[in-house]
Amino acid sequence: MVLKDIFTKDNSLIDRTSGAADRPLPLADPLNRFSALVVDIIILFPVISLLISGIKRRQEISEWLSNEFATGKFLLSYIIVIFLTVLFYQTVSIALFGATPGKLFFNIRVVSIWDRTKPNWGSAFTRGVYWCLGAMLLLFPHLAIIYHRQRRPIYDRLADTIVLGQERYSVSPPDYRLSGVLKGILTGFYIFIIVSFISKVTSEPGDREVLPFGSTLFAKPQVDSCNVIETTLPKGHRAKKTNRLSQSLNLFAAGILEEDCLDKEADNELWNGKPSVQAYAAKALAFNAEPSVYEKYQKKVCSMPNATDYCLLLKAKKYDGISPPTKLNAQYQKLTNSLYPDIQLWALQHWMRVNNFTKALGLIEKLELTSSLGPFLGLQKLKALWQIEEKETARLALFTFLPNVGHQTGLITSAWFCYEESLRECGPAQKRICDWFNDHLKQFQNKDLPTMVALSVVRSTECAQEPLKNANDFFAAIDNNETRSLITRVTSKHKRESFYSWQSLFLQNSLQPQNKSEVGFRWLSTAKSPTDLSAIKIAWEREKWNLGDHGIAMAKELQKRLIQEDRYQEAKEVGSFISTSVGPLTRLPASSPPPRKMGKNKK
Amino acid sequence: MIFPWFKDMFMPSLVKTPVTWCLIYIMLIAFFLTATQSLLMDRQMQNIFSDKLFLQTQGLLYSRFLNSQPNKASPLIKAKADQALRGDRNALRIMGFYALRDPQFFYKYNTAKTGQDDVAKKVWRKKIKELREIISMHPTYEMGFYSYNTDWTRAITYQFVHGGAMHLFGNAFFLLIVGSYLEPVIGGAALLVGFLFTGFFGALFYTVLGGTLSLAPMIGASGSVSGLIGLFGAVFWRQPVRFIYLTLFKRGYCGWIYLPTWIFLLHRMAFDLAGYMSSTPELGTSIAFSAHLGGLGMGLILGYILFGWSKATSQSVFSH
Numbered sequence: 018m019v020l021k022d023i024f025t026k027d028n029s030l031i032d033r034t035s036g037a038a039d040r041p042l043p044l045a046d047p048l049n050r051f052s053a054l055v056v057d058i059i060i061l062f063p064v065i066s067l068l069i070s071g072i073k074r075r076q077e078i079s080e081w082l083s084n085e086f087a088t089g090k091f092l093l094s095y096i097i098v099i100f101l102t103v104l105f106y107q108t109v110s111i112a113l114f115g116a117t118p119g120k121l122f123f124n125i126r127v128v129s130i131w132d133r134t135k136p137n138w139g140s141a142f143t144r145g146v147y148w149c150l151g152a153m154l155l156l157f158p159h160l161a162i163i164y165h166r167q168r169r170p171i172y173d174r175l176a177d178t179i180v181l182g183q184e185r186y187s188v189s190p191p192d193y194r195l196s197g198v199l200k201g202i203l204t205g206f207y208i209f210i211i212v213s214f215i216s217k218v219t220s221e222p223g224d225r226e227v228l229p230f231g232s233t234l235f236a237k238p239q240v241d242s243c244n245v246i247e248t249t250l251p252k253g254h255r256a257k258k259t260n261r262l263s264q265s266l267n268l269f270a271a272g273i274l275e276e277d278c279l280d281k282e283a284d285n286e287l288w289n290g291k292p293s294v295q296a297y298a299a300k301a302l303a304f305n306a307e308p309s310v311y312e313k314y315q316k317k318v319c320s321m322p323n324a325t326d327y328c329l330l331l332k333a334k335k336y337d338g339i340s341p342p343t344k345l346n347a348q349y350q351k352l353t354n355s356l357y358p359d360i361q362l363w364a365l366q367h368w369m370r371v372n373n374f375t376k377a378l379g380l381i382e383k384l385e386l387t388s389s390l391g392p393f394l395g396l397q398k399l400k401a402l403w404q405i406e407e408k409e410t411a412r413l414a415l416f417t418f419l420p421n422v423g424h425q426t427g428l429i430t431s432a433w434f435c436y437e438e439s440l441r442e443c444g445p446a447q448k449r450i451c452d453w454f455n456d457h458l459k460q461f462q463n464k465d466l467p468t469m470v471a472l473s474v475v476r477s478t479e480c481a482q483e484p485l486k487n488a489n490d491f492f493a494a495i496d497n498n499e500t501r502s503l504i505t506r507v508t509s510k511h512k513r514e515s516f517y518s519w520q521s522l523f524l525q526n527s528l529q530p531q532n533k534s535e536v537g538f539r540w541l542s543t544a545k546s547p548t549d550l551s552a553i554k555i556a557w558e559r560e561k562w563n564l565g566d567h568g569i570a571m572a573k574e575l576q577k578r579l580i581q582e583d584r585y586q587e588a589k590e591v592g593s594f595i596s597t598s599v600g601p602l603t604r605l606p607a608s609s610p611p612p613r614k615m616g617k618n619k620k
Numbered sequence: 621m622i623f624p625w626f627k628d629m630f631m632p633s634l635v636k637t638p639v640t641w642c643l644i645y646i647m648l649i650a651f652f653l654t655a656t657q658s659l660l661m662d663r664q665m666q667n668i669f670s671d672k673l674f675l676q677t678q679g680l681l682y683s684r685f686l687n688s689q690p691n692k693a694s695p696l697i698k699a700k701a702d703q704a705l706r707g708d709r710n711a712l713r714i715m716g717f718y719a720l721r722d723p724q725f726f727y728k729y730n731t732a733k734t735g736q737d738d739v740a741k742k743v744w745r746k747k748i749k750e751l752r753e754i755i756s757m758h759p760t761y762e763m764g765f766y767s768y769n770t771d772w773t774r775a776i777t778y779q780f781v782h783g784g785a786m787h788l789f790g791n792a793f794f795l796l797i798v799g800s801y802l803e804p805v806i807g808g809a810a811l812l813v814g815f816l817f818t819g820f821f822g823a824l825f826y827t828v829l830g831g832t833l834s835l836a837p838m839i840g841a842s843g844s845v846s847g848l849i850g851l852f853g854a855v856f857w858r859q860p861v862r863f864i865y866l867t868l869f870k871r872g873y874c875g876w877i878y879l880p881t882w883i884f885l886l887h888r889m890a891f892d893l894a895g896y897m898s899s900t901p902e903l904g905t906s907i908a909f910s911a912h913l914g915g916l917g918m919g920l921i922l923g924y925i926l927f928g929w930s931k932a933t934s935q936s937v938f939s940h
Contacts, residue, residue: 052867059622063890066898073898081903082699083711243707280676281707287737288680300739310673313739 043187045125045180047162056119061106068098100149107145112138125182133181140176147172157203164199166190243278249390262286262295263359269302270362271393279303294318295357298327305334326355330363342371342562353380362390365397370562372569374401392426399430403437404569412446419453428457432473433566439473440538440570443480451477465496468531475504503532507539524556530565537564537571541578550578554587561594569595624884625864625876626800639808640799643815644792647841650780651788654759658783661758665751669717674747677740679704679716685725692724694902720751721904723768723835727752764837767827775823776816781839791841798848805855806927811848814922818847818915825914829901836904843911846892850919853885855927889916 076091110117115126115135127144129136136144151158151172161170167190169179181187190196250264265282268274283299286292301314315335319328333348349367352360353376361384368377381398385391395418402411415434419427431454438447454473466474471491478485485491485508495501503523520540527533537557544550557575564571572595579588669675683701686693693701697718703711719725726748731741755761765778782788795815803811822843860878867873896909 048868048870048873052873055867056865063887063894066894067890070894070898074900077898077900077903078696081696081900083703083708277709281709284676284680284737285707287740292736292738297739300737304673307672310743313743317739 041189042167042179043181043184044168044190045182046186046188047168049123049125049182049186050120050162050180053117053119053123053125056122057106057117060118061103065099065102068102069095072098096153100153103149103152104142104145107148108138108141111136111144112141120180123182124186125180127178127180130177130179136176136178140178144172144176144178147175157206160199160203164191164196164203166196242275243281245273246278246282249273262293262299263357266295266299266302266357266359267362267390269299270359270366271390273390273393276303276305294321294324294327297321298324298331301331302334308335311335326352326357326360330355330360333367334363342367346371346373358384369397369401369566372404374405377401378405392422395422396426396430396433400433400566403434404566412450415450416453424457424460428454429467429469431457432467432470436469436473436476437567437570439476439480440567440574447477447480451480466491466494467496468500468529471495471500471504472531472535475508497529499527499529500532503535507535521552521556524560530563531567533560534564534567534571538567538574541571541574544578547582547584550582550584554579554591557591621867622863622865622877624797624801624861624881626797626862637800637803637808639811640796640803643799643812643841644795647780647782647788647792647795650763651782651785654763654781657757658759661754664754665758668747668751668754671743671747672713673740673743675716676709676712677716677737677744678719678748679712679714681729681731681744682715682719682722682725683712685729696900696902721834721836723766726835760839761837764839765823765826766837767834772820772823775820778823778837778839779816779819779841779844782841783839787840791845794845795841795848798845798852801861802848802852802855806851810926814848814851814919815841815844817922818850818918819844821918822847822908822911822915825917826908826911829896829910829914834904838908838911840908843908843915845915846888846912847915847919847922849885849888850916850921851923852919853881854920854923856881858882885916885920889913892916 072091072094079091107117111127112135114121115128120126127136127141128134129140148159151170158171162168167173167179168188173179191199245268246261246265249268250261262282262285265274265279269276269279279299280303283296283303286296287300290296297314297318301311301318304310304314311331312335315328315331318324318331329348330352333345333352336345345367349364352364353368355361355364361380365377365380365384368374368380377397378401381394381401385394399411399415399418402408402414411434415430419431422430431450435447435451435454438450441447451473454477458470458474474491475485488508492501492505495504520536523536524533524540527536537553537560540549540553540556544553553575557571561568561572572591576588576591576595579585579591683704686698686701687705690698700711700718701715704715731745760781760783763774763777763781765774782791799811802814806814819841823838826838826843858880861881861884863877863879863884865874865877892909892912895905895907896913899905899909901910
């Protein structure tokens with residue numbers, strides 16, 4: 018390779034192209050060079066299509082068979098074939114004719130800078146290699162044709178070549194200023210890419226997803242989400258009693274198993290075994306989102322003998338989200354006494370939802386004897402204990418519970434308690450559990466963060482009065498857009514003052530109960546006027562059954578604010594909602610009026 | 621961008637190229653007569669296939685059907701059916717779609733009325749009946765060519781039916797290009813025979829090279845247009861023909877160029893060959909490359925037999 022053109026101090030070429038010499042070189046017009054490239058692409062396209070057809074076929078078969086399919090593997094094969102074809106085309110045509118067919122068509126030639134003859138094989142090959150590398154960088158290095166004084170991109174300079182055209186169609190070297198500006202912009206762009214790359218590579222391992230080298234190009238082993246059935250099937254004396262379908266129904270009721278996995282297990286029993294009530298019920302539950310199919314399976318279940326419990330469950334579940342959950346209490350009371358653990362789990366979820374924690378605790382005790390869903394039941398028990406104001410018992414139970422469960426459950430549980438403690442009071446108790454939560458969080462790769470975890474991170478940093486660390490990475494790691502937009506809004510330094518209507522809309526339209534309650538808390542903390550409080554009260558009335566686990570905490574906060582504003586009647590309404598579930602904890606003063614605000618006394 | 625461009629191409633003339641324009645008119649009329657019905661039927665079919673329970677049940681039944689006939693399916697399809705039977709839900713849905721290609725299953729298979737998942741089977745029986753009715757009335761299926769069907773009248777009718785406006789436009793445009801060159805030289809009757817015969821031969825090739833007998837219909841004039849391109853290549857083998865090229869919208873970068881026809885022929889052949897080689901016949905493609913290749917090859921042979929290489933003079937081509 019001849020590099021003397023790059024390092025030489027000989028300015029004769031520059032002189033000649035810039036017109037310092039008697040006769041300037043006829044530099045090829047960039048438009049001609051672009052058009053020549055188009056013609057070359059037209060010629061090469063069918064050839065490359067033919068050459069890669071075999072790889073394409075293999076890719077199609079691989080996709081069809083779902084064989085650890087890696088797009089990167091085929092992409093790499095495509096790049097290699099195209100690279101070699103273009104290199105061959107460039108080298109042979111330039112070494113033999115001094116131009117590619119496209120260049121011949123537009124009457125431009127590649128010549129050696131030293132003697133203006135066609136380049137030798139070495140130069141043609143070098144030029145071809147760097148041309149292809151430049152093309153792989155999205156043709157950015159080729160843009161030097163516009164700004165370089167001799168219109169020579171890096172491949173021309175490395176191969177000691179120059180592209181010349183006919184005298185009458187040639188162009189002069191680019192203007193110094195324009196050339197400088199364009200070069201500056203491109204250099205800036207290159208620096209930006211390099212700096213971004215280096216910062217990505219050298220960022221702290223905890224802040225980014227750690228993947229083995231090359232894993233972005235090659236296939237990652239797919240994790241079958243249905244494997245959870247095998248991993249949670251009880252061992253020992255319980256194993257005989259629990260079959261796969263029962264376990265799948267339990268896991269589905271606990272929200273651990275996906276619909277598709279339940280459907281698969283039900284199909285397995287229906288098509289390969291003896292169709293049972295449980296299998297038909299599982300099909301109905303798996304098609305919960307499709308009412309017409311759900312109804313067909315529900316009718317089938319109800320028409321079968323010994324299917325009273327499942328029939329009742331499916332009838333009750335049909336009205337989930339349609340009517341207020343308290344209207345289904347009678348049905349779920351019957352289901353509480355069912356012998357099937359999965360039906361009891363649905364009943365447990367109902368009691369937790371309607372905030373009847375006493376009933377929920379009773380059911381958990383019963384379930385702990387029959388079900389193998391220890392961590393799930395443990396978490397529900399802790400939540401129920403917390404809600405019935407057995408806070409110290411809940412805290413003690415929490416610290417015995419956390420070391421004995423898996424990381425995922427540990428993270429979710431600690432996140433839930435960190436959030437609740439942060440809502441209650443920022444202090445030593447809150448700090449202890451939030452530290453525990455942060456320790457759990459560090460053990461995870463920061464990606465696909467659930468809403469509960471993301472909200473706890475925000476609340477704990479607020480309590481610690483610290484700014485959010487690596488905010489951009491954190492936002493990117495949140496697993497859903499709704500939570501991301503909510504957190505971006507609440508952590509924004511430039512909060513908009515008039516965003517009450519947004520909060521009301523969010524409460525109505527949000528799909529995540531935790532986000533709903535978070536918005537409710539934030540709204541309450543910023544409400545200044547009685548009108549704001551009225552708006553919150555109306556929104557709460559509408560959404561009180563959809564606020565998830567933190568609904569009670571929000572109701573208490575709302576009740577507190579209403580009492581402060583002397584709105585006893587409304588406070589009583591909220592209080593009655595709380596007392597039906599967790600007992601009359603916040604009592605209104607019977608005889609003496611509540612203490613008035615200092616400001617009002619002054620008036 | 622570069623393709624042949626006859627200077628009087630867009631001047632419909634019943635004197636110079638009557639057959640070419642008649643063929644285009646017939647294709648247009650066929651399209652407008654069938655478009656509404658096709659659209660309606662397509663929507664109904666989409667509704668049926670958007671039913672997850674139907675699709676999964678069909679996939680399961682079809683996989684079991686293939687399993688019961690070990691020698692019938694190709695190894696690739698069998699492998700997918702095995703995946704579906706092992707519980708891969710995605711494979712199950714793919715097999716549900718794929719069942720539509722198998723005439724034996726689609727028209728003849730029926731389930732026992734009781735046992736196994738009664739609800740799913742009832743839904744499937746109802747929907748498959750609807751689907752069979754839709755397909756029996758669908759213009760594409762009524763006039764299209766199937767590799768499993770020996771009704772060779774369809775090998776003619778399929779050439780005039782198109783699946784969409786862009787499909788029709790592409791074929792009509794290339795028919796116009798090639799027809800306006802060919803018809804004045806070889807005559808309208810020869811062009812019509814060439815169009816129909818090469819299209820017929822394309823269908824034959826599609827059946828032979830298709831791999832499996834499929835219920836998926838082949839439609840469109842692309843096989844016949846490829847045949848005419850073959851004929852065009854044979855007749856004007858080395859004659860310089862006018863092409864239009866466009867690299868930039870600027871004077872000097874677009875215009876006319878005279879190139880021998882074999883370049884165009886080779887270009888087209890390379891694309892079709894690449895398409896054919898990159899597709900797996902059992903899995904099917906949206907473009908019938910085998911029909912293109914069959915038509916093109918037949919056009920070349922026909923041109924050679926009837927007219928010999930380069931019999932047409934450049935004078936006859938450019939005398940218009």
